Amino acid sequence: MKLAGIKQPRYLSWRLAANIILVAILLPLVLVASRSFMLDTSNLRHITSNLLPLYLWNTSILVIGTSAITLIIGVATAWIVTVYDFPFRRKFEWLLILPLSIPTFINAIAYVGLTDYAGPIRIFLRWLNVDIYLDIMNHTGAILVMSLVLYPYVYITSRSAFLLQSASLIEVSRSLGQPMKKTFRKVVLPLAWPAIFAGLILVIMEVLNDYGVVSYFGIPTFTVGIFRSWLALGDLSTAVFLSMIVLIFVIVLLVIEFRANQKKRFSIDKAERSFKRLKPKKKWVAFAICFFPFLVGFIVPVCQLMWWFILAYSHDVWSHLLTLARNTALLGSLSSIIILLLSIVLAYTFRLVDKRGFKKTISKLPMLGYAMPGAVIAVGIIALVLIINPSLIYSGISALVFGYTVRFFAVGYGSIQSGFDKISRQIDDAAISLGSNSLRNLIRIHIPILKPVLMGSLIMVFVDVAKELPITLILRPFNYETLATNAFQYAKDEMAPRAASSSLLIIFASAVPVYYLNRILHRK
């Protein structure tokens, strides 16, 4: 029976579950935002007049510097790999993504080791009877160290944009008498800009998120400020205040990106013949331009770590390494499974209830977590824990797993959602018309079809968790170490060689999804 005007919504339990998930994921961020309305103002003057300009200055320099370098490396290599034919071109397509498997702080550790007194460069210079003091623990060093492993974000997005661009636009430009350089500047670049910008935003977010490099190099940024105020001073109010500023900056970035994408209304109409690769006269120059980022962004740091690994081999790191790997694996699998299950429920609900207008916006909201720096999310979770139990010293790993879930939800959810979108809705209709209900459909139809996607998202989340540093450092139980925190701690304690085994393990695990990422790119 139906009451007048009131219709029982369909799929009530799905909707309920989805709403609970949405609230849970967004709660830490909402808490940071709401907490900022009840700030303790006693410290605020000191912060705004003394610390804020410093944080702002340092963060801005790092953001601008890494943006510029990643933009140049990423776009240049993507363009060369797409348009020219040169030795090992096909290999470079994915080798250029590999540096992404090295977390920024591990790259920093490797490069500090490389350039310090006992490192190979100084040894070589002394052998030549010149000794130059190489200090990379400054702004320039931080920018370089981060850019070398973050440029693949720009590379990936620009490359897929170049691949999708119509070859005939380039050809028409050339037939009108414009050389390749001008064609690139006037046609290719403007058209690919929204995609390039999306990659750049990922780089900026990684820089904002970074704690490892800046704290190791002693560059106080916003993230460092949030850490200090909470971990050292126990001052949640300041932490929230600083988080709020970062939050606003990130939201501004997201709005800019959204607008840039909206302007992209001139979409390419048809699937086009791909570009016929040109044979450049100086093919070894093209080779060198592509080889250099791979060399300094992957081979060099990995070699340095391997050298350390051999040095530290005799020390007893093995039993310890096993514990670290076990802890990391536990956190990684717990978080990735939780994210997987929640993503399936959420994505499936949005499939059942047509997502239009407002609901479409809501369905994108859980992505926000990925845009927020880990430290901000951690502060939000602390605020939440303090509400639930003010006297609690959060010693379990549940807060940590919750933090990972919020931060990396987008990684799993994004791919699962687009996987769902690729399944024809007629399949659902057919199943329902045969008398099957929504849960049975999910288990019997969607999950089996999505299996590769689900596996992929499990791996990607796992690796992101393994690489994560700021959330782990803030929310981990006392004395609880993961591969990442261990590597970081050894580096801070000037025992970098002992960080090598943990670092290599992280890099090795991360290289797997990098390969996977390349295959996704190719399927496009």
Add this chain to the structure above:
Amino acid sequence: MNLSVEHINKSFENTRVLDDVTLDIQKGEILSLTGESGCGKSTLLRIISGLEMPDSGRIILNDEEITNWSPEKRKFGFVFQNLSLFPHLTVRDNIFYAIRKKDQSNSKLTKLTDMTGLKGLATRYPHELSGGQQQRVALARALAINPQLLILDEPFSSLDELLKAKIREEIFDLLRTLEITTILVSHQASDAFLIANKLIVMRQGKIQQVGRPADVYQNPISPYVSDFFGASVILTGKNVNDNSIHTSFGTLKIANDRVDDLQLFVRPENIKITTLNDYNLSGRILKKEFKGPHDVLRIGSENSNEYISLETERCMHEVGETIYLKVPEELVQIFK
């Protein structure tokens, strides 16, 4: 301006796409390149414009070999099949794309937009234009560089039938007025008939026939060419003696060499239905189809399984009747 293409060969992997292609085009000439899809005409265009390199052969422009010139050096205006307007540029910027800043005068723009019927659209973006307008922008952009040679690759294929007729006429009028040397690629015979001074028919990478459109239409050298330019009636025949050929519909008095198994080609509009006193072929109506302005008859031979399809004006005869046909023997083409 005089462009010669000499002995061009081109293969992709193991497929021969162009096989010893030679042609030339004189100043002011409008050359139409036709043939079924996949016959190599687009590849030939891409080689002429420099977007593709031939495996062998030469391209000569005004006595200078340009085979290895890059497309940007050749500056042949190329209008692509999909138009390829720059989506991020306005009509004005599309047209002036390759023009130096100081030469981008308003008078030049007005001249080009007026000429191509784009008055008042200079500030629009391509996605704000209709298909026909986009077509004109693509042409204006190519004309803006004063090309020595204009290349149009299936320029009307993206337009619907109604629009196509109108735009085609306008563009062809313009090309004739400008006396611009043009190569037009089309798989539609009607395009070629409307404008070309010279027609080239290609098949499987080879040039089949070169000639004035009317000649190629009336005297095709092969069934492929004849079919390509419209309906044709093809009879098989045996020659009885030096001046008559026997078909299963009757005997035609045509002088010929003694060869067995001939194919006789004639355009259906040349065949007249007549009466008993003046005919050379006859057959029985097997089927009569109403096709609006005309009827299509399937006429079967009285003494074999062979039949021909004939498009006629409204036909008074009914299925089953025997009809008599008059074929003007001087218009019959013989393929061996």
